[in-house]
Amino acid sequence: MVNKERLIDNFINMVKIASPSLNERKIADYVINELTALGLEVYEDEAGKKIGGNTGNIIGILRSPGKKKVMLSAHMDTVLPCENIKPVIEDGVIKSDGTTILGGDDKAGIANIIEAIKVLKEQKFDHPEIIVVCSVAEELGLLGAKNLDVDKYAPDYSFILDSGGKAGVAIVQTPFTARGEIVVIGKSAHAGISPEKGVNALTVAAHAITKLKLGRIDSETTANIGMVRGGEAINIVMPEVTLKYEARSFSGEKLETLLKETEDVFKAITKKFGAKYIDKVDKGYSGYNLKSDEDIVKVFEKACESTGVSCVTKSTGGGSDSNIYSEKGYKAMTIGVGMSKVHTTEEYIEIEDLYTTTKLVVELLKEIAENDSK
Numbered sequence: 001m002v003n004k005e006r007l008i009d010n011f012i013n014m015v016k017i018a019s020p021s022l023n024e025r026k027i028a029d030y031v032i033n034e035l036t037a038l039g040l041e042v043y044e045d046e047a048g049k050k051i052g053g054n055t056g057n058i059i060g061i062l063r064s065p066g067k068k069k070v071m072l073s074a075h076m077d078t079v080l081p082c083e084n085i086k087p088v089i090e091d092g093v094i095k096s097d098g099t100t101i102l103g104g105d106d107k108a109g110i111a112n113i114i115e116a117i118k119v120l121k122e123q124k125f126d127h128p129e130i131i132v133v134c135s136v137a138e139e140l141g142l143l144g145a146k147n148l149d150v151d152k153y154a155p156d157y158s159f160i161l162d163s164g165g166k167a168g169v170a171i172v173q174t175p176f177t178a179r180g181e182i183v184v185i186g187k188s189a190h191a192g193i194s195p196e197k198g199v200n201a202l203t204v205a206a207h208a209i210t211k212l213k214l215g216r217i218d219s220e221t222t223a224n225i226g227m228v229r230g231g232e233a234i235n236i237v238m239p240e241v242t243l244k245y246e247a248r249s250f251s252g253e254k255l256e257t258l259l260k261e262t263e264d265v266f267k268a269i270t271k272k273f274g275a276k277y278i279d280k281v282d283k284g285y286s287g288y289n290l291k292s293d294e295d296i297v298k299v300f301e302k303a304c305e306s307t308g309v310s311c312v313t314k315s316t317g318g319g320s321d322s323n324i325y326s327e328k329g330y331k332a333m334t335i336g337v338g339m340s341k342v343h344t345t346e347e348y349i350e351i352e353d354l355y356t357t358t359k360l361v362v363e364l365l366k367e368i369a370e371n372d373s374k
């Protein structure tokens with residue numbers, strides 16, 4: 001049985017420990033103690049040194065030789081303001097006193113994982129090999145996950161406990177993204193005396209834009225020019241214009257093609273007008289797309305059933321550590337832990353969600369072990 005009081009106490013202890021990105025030392029030491037006490041092999045990697053932080057990713061392994069390997073992961077860092085968090089429990093909800101964030105993002109995930117392992121230890125049920133990863137600097141752009149040597153642990157399934165939504169929410173789709181600037185460079189000239197000596201960068205850009213695919217391109221793909229900046233004076237032929245561009249697709253291939261087509265348009269049009277362009281559009285982290293018949297989705301669905309919650313598969317526009325592990329070739333899924341209004345001083349979590357998510361993690365471990373022995 002999940003021990004609700006113990007779970008809440010542990011969660012409260014952790015949110016009280018300030019852990020801004022790159023300064024996760026204190027929460028990491030707390031986590032190391034907890035995992036060590038539970039009999040896990042605990043390691044800290046070199047991620048901290050690589051990214052200029054004071055803490056590495058914390059990895060705890062509960063062996064189960066010959067069994068499937070499951071990563072359970074949550075991040076230790078939080079956004080600001082996170083000093084002096086005073087959690088308040090009111091009507092079944094845990095929140096801050098309104099002057100700071102709560103830090104349930106993502107200490108709720110860590111609390112769920114630790115409590116689930118405590119239950120496992122008490123009930124002594126059959127379990128897969130468990131790889132607990134408490135990552136650093138997620139909020140700065142998934143830096144901890146990027147620097148984790150995931151190949152060393154090679155999980156069969158990875159569950160990242162780091163989404164809003166109730167227990168049962170599974171993020172099965174996140175977009176591949178690209179963003180940046182496209183700079184069109186023309187030539188300045190006096191607009192009244194010798195306009196023919198100039199090349200108006202905006203005119204060139206306008207011609208290109210009429211040829212670009214923008215807006216909703218297909219059910220999976222979008223693109224946008226969100227900002228335009230350029231010009232020096234009303235009487236100068238505009239020498240340069242910067243377009244801020246972004247594109248997203250649930251298909252990595254489609255995004256690739258779109259970026260290529262966009263570049264081709266600028267190449268052709270700028271050539272035609274005797275202008276130049278600089279393409280500073282960069283691909284962000286990769287998205288992922290889990291199909292409903294994949295094992296990771298099926299075991300999660302089964303675990304939801306055993307927990308008595310409905311499985312809700314969703315897509316999201318944001319990224320999490322799952323994106324990095326997927327990019328490295330592992331099946332990873334972000335799941336809901338009930339955190340609400342994250343990154344604000346109104347952040348809160350319902351105790352019931354904290355409790356149900358832990359039950360779901362326990363069921364997930366049981367389900368994977370059972371599936372494994374079939």
Ligand SMILES: [Zn+2]
Nearest residue numbers: 075105106162
């Ligand atoms: Zn988070």
